[in-house]
Amino acid sequence: MGRKIGLSDLGSVRPIFGMGDERDNPLLEPAPVEPTREQVILRRRLTLAAAAVMILVTGLVVTYATVGFAGDLVGDALYAVLIFLIVSFIFVRMNSWRVAVIAILICTGIELFQLTGLPVEIAAVFPPARFVLGTAFDPVDLVAYIIGVLVAAGVTTWRRLD
Known part of the structure; x- marks a missing residue:
């Protein structure tokens, strides 16, 4: 033309x-x-799923590659970040700070559940359950959970400008 x-x-x-x-x-x-x-929503869920997979892999590497207090603290914080990402995935439109409260409550509930001794029995029957439920109560874990969730909520708030 x-x-x-x-x-x-x-x-x-x-x-x-x-x-x-x-x-x-x-x-x-x-x-x-x-x-x-x-x-x-689909884009956010895909981003959350990708982040959760990366945190899961990082948490497993930290768990198996480090020993001592620092490794335990980082591993527990990453566990809490993973819980935060899972709750964010489910409640994709919820404010990050509300998700943070739910994630902290879930992590605290799982940690307190360890006081019953049932997680040890469950892990004896199904060993991978120890990654989800843990086996021994440690109050330092609660601090690590709070730190991990607050950092995750801060990052998502900063990135999304909630």
């Missing part, structure tokens, strides 16, 4: 409007398309 060339008012040669050089017309620029609510 050829272009028609015309003489402008100023005497310069340029294409006549509508004949192939529409980029000069701001009315013909495509309007930005806003994603739908479902697309935003």
